[in-house]
Every structure is written in C-alpha cells, then in structure tokens.
Amino acid sequence: MKSTYREAVRAALRDAMRRDERVFLMGEDVGRYGGGFAVSLGLLEEFGPERVRDTPLSESGFVGAGIGAALGGMRPVVEIMTVNFSLLALDQIVNNAATLLHMSGGQFNVPLVIRMTTGAGRQLGAQHSHSLEGWYAHIPGLRILTPATLADARGMLWTALEDPDPVLIFEHGSLYNVAGELEDDAGPVELDKAAVLRPGTDVTLITYGGTLAAVLDAADQLAGEGIDAEVIDLRVLRPLDDGTILGSVGRTHRAVVVDEGWRSGSISAEIAARIGEHAFFDLDAPVERVCSEEVPVPYAKHMELAALPSAERVVAAARRAVGARG
Amino acid sequence: MSPLLDTALPDPAHSRHLLQQMLRVRRLEEKCVELYSAARIRGFLHVYIGEEAVAAGVIETLAAEDAVVATYREHGHALLRGVSAGAILAEMYGRAEGCCRGRGGSMHLFDATTRFYGGNAIVAGGLPLAVGLALADKMAGRRRVTACFFGEGAVAEGEFHESLNLAALWQLPVLFCCENNLYAMGTALARSESQTDMALKAAAYEIPAWSVDGMDVLAVEEASRRAVDGVRSGGGPHFLELRTYRFRAHSMFDPELYREKSEVAQWMERDPIRLLQAAMETAGQLPEEQWAALQADVDAEITDAVAFAEAGTLEPVEDLTRFVTSQPGSELTSRAASDHNRARSAEGRAG
Numbered sequence A: 001m002k003s004t005y006r007e008a009v010r011a012a013l014r015d016a017m018r019r020d021e022r023v024f025l026m027g028e029d030v031g032r033y034g035g036g037f038a039v040s041l042g043l044l045e046e047f048g049p050e051r052v053r054d055t056p057l058s059e060s061g062f063v064g065a066g067i068g069a070a071l072g073g074m075r076p077v078v079e080i081m082t083v084n085f086s087l088l089a090l091d092q093i094v095n096n097a098a099t100l101l102h103m104s105g106g107q108f109n110v111p112l113v114i115r116m117t118t119g120a121g122r123q124l125g126a127q128h129s130h131s132l133e134g135w136y137a138h139i140p141g142l143r144i145l146t147p148a149t150l151a152d153a154r155g156m157l158w159t160a161l162e163d164p165d166p167v168l169i170f171e172h173g174s175l176y177n178v179a180g181e182l183e184d185d186a187g188p189v190e191l192d193k194a195a196v197l198r199p200g201t202d203v204t205l206i207t208y209g210g211t212l213a214a215v216l217d218a219a220d221q222l223a224g225e226g227i228d229a230e231v232i233d234l235r236v237l238r239p240l241d242d243g244t245i246l247g248s249v250g251r252t253h254r255a256v257v258v259d260e261g262w263r264s265g266s267i268s269a270e271i272a273a274r275i276g277e278h279a280f281f282d283l284d285a286p287v288e289r290v291c292s293e294e295v296p297v298p299y300a301k302h303m304e305l306a307a308l309p310s311a312e313r314v315v316a317a318a319r320r321a322v323g324a325r326g
Numbered sequence B: 001m002s003p004l005l006d007t008a009l010p011d012p013a014h015s016r017h018l019l020q021q022m023l024r025v026r027r028l029e030e031k032c033v034e035l036y037s038a039a040r041i042r043g044f045l046h047v048y049i050g051e052e053a054v055a056a057g058v059i060e061t062l063a064a065e066d067a068v069v070a071t072y073r074e075h076g077h078a079l080l081r082g083v084s085a086g087a088i089l090a091e092m093y094g095r096a097e098g099c100c101r102g103r104g105g106s107m108h109l110f111d112a113t114t115r116f117y118g119g120n121a122i123v124a125g126g127l128p129l130a131v132g133l134a135l136a137d138k139m140a141g142r143r144r145v146t147a148c149f150f151g152e153g154a155v156a157e158g159e160f161h162e163s164l165n166l167a168a169l170w171q172l173p174v175l176f177c178c179e180n181n182l183y184a185m186g187t188a189l190a191r192s193e194s195q196t197d198m199a200l201k202a203a204a205y206e207i208p209a210w211s212v213d214g215m216d217v218l219a220v221e222e223a224s225r226r227a228v229d230g231v232r233s234g235g236g237p238h239f240l241e242l243r244t245y246r247f248r249a250h251s252m253f254d255p256e257l258y259r260e261k262s263e264v265a266q267w268m269e270r271d272p273i274r275l276l277q278a279a280m281e282t283a284g285q286l287p288e289e290q291w292a293a294l295q296a297d298v299d300a301e302i303t304d305a306v307a308f309a310e311a312g313t314l315e316p317v318e319d320l321t322r323f324v325t326s327q328p329g330s331e332l333t334s335r336a337a338s339d340h341n342r343a344r345s346a347e348g349r350a351g
Helices: A005-019 A041-045 A059-071 A084-097 A150-164 A209-224 A242-252 A268-279 A301-307 A309-322 B012-037 B052-059 B075-081 B085-092 B124-138 B152-156 B158-169 B198-204 B217-237 B261-269 B272-282 B290-309 B339-350
Strands: A001-004 A023-027 A053-054 A077-083 A113-118 A142-143 A168-173 A179-181 A195-198 A203-207 A229-233 A234-238 A253-260 A287-292 B067-069 B146-151 B173-179 B209-213 B238-243
Touching: A001 A005, A001 A150, A005 A023, A005 A041, A005 A077, A005 A150, A023 A041, A023 A059, A041 A053, A053 B238, A059 A084, A059 B124, A059 B158, A077 A084, A084 A113, A113 A142, A113 A150, A142 A150, A150 A168, A168 A209, A179 B124, A195 A209, A195 A242, A203 A209, A203 A242, A209 A229, A209 A253, A209 A309, A229 A242, A234 B067, A234 B152, A242 A253, A242 A268, A242 A301, A253 A309, A268 A287, A268 B075, A287 A309, A287 B217, B012 B075, B012 B085, B012 B217, B012 B272, B012 B290, B052 B075, B052 B146, B052 B173, B052 B217, B052 B238, B052 B272, B067 B075, B075 B085, B085 B290, B124 B146, B146 B152, B152 B158, B152 B173, B152 B198, B158 B173, B173 B198, B198 B209, B198 B238, B198 B261, B217 B238, B238 B339
Parallel strands: A023 A053, A023 A077, A077 A113, A113 A168, A142 A168, A203 A229, A203 A253, A253 A287, B067 B146, B146 B173, B173 B238, B209 B238
Antiparallel strands: A001 A179, A142 A234, A195 A229
16 A cells, blocks of 8 residues: 555554553644644544643653653653753663663563654755764663664664663654555564665665665666675664674675764664674775764755765765675 | 650550651661661662651551552662562662662662552652552542652643643542652752742642651651541642751762751751651650560661672563563563453453
C-alpha cells in the first residue's frame, strides 16, 4: 500500500495503543493540535485525552513524568517536538532514564520510548536544525534508533515498546512527507542489526536517518562511473552493529561514513574509530567522512545546503577512497 | 522557637514507636559519620541528623502500596520505609548485599519491595518521577499515593515548578514534602528565593499546602495524615512545607563557613528526638527502663547492621556491565512490571 513516513509512524502509534492499554502518547500538541508534525492527527479522537495527552511546554517535567509512569508500569511514548527541546530534558534522560537500572542494582528498569524530530534541511535556523542523536548514542543505558525507511518508521516503535529499557527514536524532519510502498502486513522489525540496503563490492557507504536518500543517490551516480558501492543503513546508533559494518568493510576495503552531525566527536568519529581498531588491515584507503560543516546551521537556503552532507560530497569522498587504490 | 512540644501526645505505644523510628535514623547516621571518618565508607555522605521528625512523621502515614521518592539525603527515608539498616550500610560499603548491589551508594538507595524510588543526586530531579508514578496510578485506577521528599533548594529549580504544575493540572496523587532546612548546601534561603514561604508557592499552583513545624514529629504526622487522606481520596496533589534544620554540615566535605555555631546550637535545643522524649517523660509515658530498652534495641540493630555490611561480599568485576540494559530472560525483565501490570499485559495478550 501507499504510505508516507508520517502515516507509517501514525499507524505504528495506533497499532501500539490498540495492542496494549498501558501504551499512551504524551507531549506538546500531540492531542488537539494533532502533533507539531501532524504525526498524531486523529489519534485523540480514537483514544481520548487520557491516552493522547497534551502537555504544557515543560520538557523536563513531562519526560520525567514519562520515566515515572514507566516505573509505575505504564508504557509511555513521549514525543519531544524537536531535538533542540530535548536539551531541556537532558537531566531526566541522562541522569534518570539511562541510569536508574544500574544505580538500583537492576531493580528499576525504565520501559520508556521517547520520539523526537531531528535534522536540518528545512530552513529552520540553527536551533531547530540540530542533529544530536550522536550525543545520545554516547550514553550507556539508552537505545538510539534512527528510522530512515517507511518499514522502520512503521516497525521500530512496537519493538521499542517491548524493550524493557529506554529507547529514543529520532525521526528526521525531512522524511515525514516521503511517500512510498509499505507492505500491507508491515509490522514490528528487529532492532539489533544494521541493514545492507544495496550490496556492492568497491566501497561501503555507511549512513542513517535523513542522509540515507542522498547516499542512495550517490550510489546510483557512482554506479554510472563503474564504482559499485555498498550502502549500509545503520538504523540503530546504540548499540552499533559492528558485525555488519566490519563485515562490509572486510569485503569492500573502503568506507565512507556519512553523518548529518558535526564531525568533531560525532557518531561518524566513533564508527571510523571502530573500523580503525578492528579492520585496519582490511582497509585499502583511509576512512572518509562526510559530515555537516562545523557551523550552527544557517537559515539561507544556499548556505544551509552548503553546510549539509550532499550526494555530490558523498560521491567525491567515494571517488577519493577508490582512487586511493594507487 | 519554643523548646517544648506543643502537640498532644498520642497513646504511649505510638509515642514510643515514633521515638524509636527517629532514634534509628539518628544512630544509623551517627554510625555513618563514624565509618566515614574511619574511611570504611566513601563517596559523598549527606546526613539527616536533626531532620528525623520529617521522615518519621510522613512515612508513618503511608501505606505499603504507596511510593516514596527521595533525595541524596535519604538514608532515613529508606530505613523508615523498610529497607534494612544492614542493606543500607552494605550499600555504602559497596557490597553485593547492599540494597543496590553496591552500584548506588549513599546517594542512590533504591528498593523495589518497599517501592522506594531513590536516592537522586540531582536537586529536584525526583519531582518529575513522582509525578509520573502518580500518573501511572491514576491512569490504572489505583488509589496509591506517591510521597516526594525534596529540599527547599529544589524550589529554585525549573523541575519543581514544572512538576507542581503538571500534578495540579492533572490532579495526580502526589504528596510533595518540602524539607525546608534553610540552607541549599551553604546558601541560605533568603539568598536564593525571592519568596521564602514555600507553601505560598504551592498555593500558586492551586495545591492545598501547609507549613508545619518539622521538629515536632507529632505535628508532622498529623499534617501528613491529613494531606495523605486528601491525596488518597482523589483531592489531587497536596504540599507540606516541613520547617526543619540539619544539625551537621551539608556533607562530610563542608567546613560550614556559612552559618554561626550559635544558630546551630539554638536549633539543637529543638532536637526532634529530645523534644518528644521530654514530652513523654513529662507525661509519664517513658519510664527510664523503657527508654533504656529502646536505646538498647536501636544500638543492637545498628551493631548488627555494621557486622552485616562488614561481612558483605563484593560483586564480581565480571558483572561490571550488568544492569546497563536489562538482560533478556533475566529476573529483571520478567518482573519488569508490577503484578498489576503483568496481569493487564496477560489480559492484553489473551485479548
């Protein structure tokens, strides 16, 4: 069936609330407004204000309340409108959600799902254009998901809700309107593995979330030049699926990591380091990285585009890697 | 400040019980200070000495199914909620027998069986958790109360205001217990708050609120009973400002340069334990041999607890990364939810 990414997320929420009465959605404008990105449109009418719960503008308060509700046996899905607002709830996410299980010696797990929008590309200016999922991937105790495809937008939520620990889902804002075919019986997906979306033999392009489309585009362009690129969608930033990454690099001997986050201290840095640690002797070229320029994302369209990873930059990086064959 | 207890005494057995509860906290923490000085326990150590009437009076009014959320100064709350002194001390010793297997320490005591949810080192960090626990109860139709203890320093944090607003907006069953000991670490209340009447702040959120003499355990108990009844009967959140004082420094590292010794001495004249003890003696409720026996009981409990902690074992280092995430099929995963929720889940699956 035809679906947009937005509709796939909405279908996942509807499915979760139908399956388990402990599941409820909470966040700013998720109810009467229908969601800041119209994801939850119509859910209030179906499930009522107890389970589609509008909150005040108080991220720390309602994220913390989500953690408490999870401790109390509910299965909350907390929506934070955009990743910048999640910084107001960092205390609750990092100091409580991620640590309670360990600090309590295994007594108190936090079965909480937090969804938020991430990423740039919509001329929203610096504060609304951050890609901070890599920061969260730094924190032990959290699982970090980045659905890039319709199937993952539809399927990751239920699996996340079955996880006894806190899961953060980062939905790239530019994906909501993406439309495509979704299997009629699309449902839960596993959350442990990265996906090889396109097999190839010459270079591995590793990405996730909002930059996947640019990377697939780059792979098409490279094919036209006779370079056969393998494309990996990481899907899960924590825990990283080392096996798929290293297995692919072991076959192609070259890697380009594409990450909308800033280069310094990013998830791309972590991936490049792991390849260096574990696949150094498989490499025929230095690991390339295509990241955002290290500036707050500007508003003006041409400046914003120049700051973000593009298919052209990915193609150039892949050419460099392949050209290094010598 | 009156050196006398104004509140009428209850029956002798109940008076003795409250006196013993406060003394248990006092002796446990005096022992903690001793063990800390002897380097048997480490980390940050914040003791509650002087504030015992607050935990004793409030926790007395809670039922077993209620929840307690506390701060980093929570040894007393844990003990009075039912965590054994041995498990608390073993935790501070970093032992496997500690209530958190040595992973929490003094500031992070937790206990699932008594619904004791910490133990939070972030000032005001526990308030949103309490709101969420109460939200879960309300959504599940359970008539339980979540008691949330925090210091007056937390009142300056945004999470205080966010939490009170949410609790009042959604009429959640939370009892907010502000332990106003006048100092946020070393910053006096008047230096940190434009409005120093905590109950007024709660009232601004349409939450019923009272200020209570926090050195008078009977007054605390009475006010708490009234508030807990209000919460449990569906009256939404209630708020108690418990005016108290800590006799010792903020932590073992605090040289206490910010307050006069005379001020401390003045408050120590209203030692909550001595106040109740004197009132009981005056009323003939505490014959000397009973007082001696009570003290002996408490001393024996603490002595046993130290022995338990000293004899404790260490978690194997191979288990270092256990409990970062729940292990599939582990005891934890299977008891992830309360009985109620497991039952609901089963219903869901059956449906």
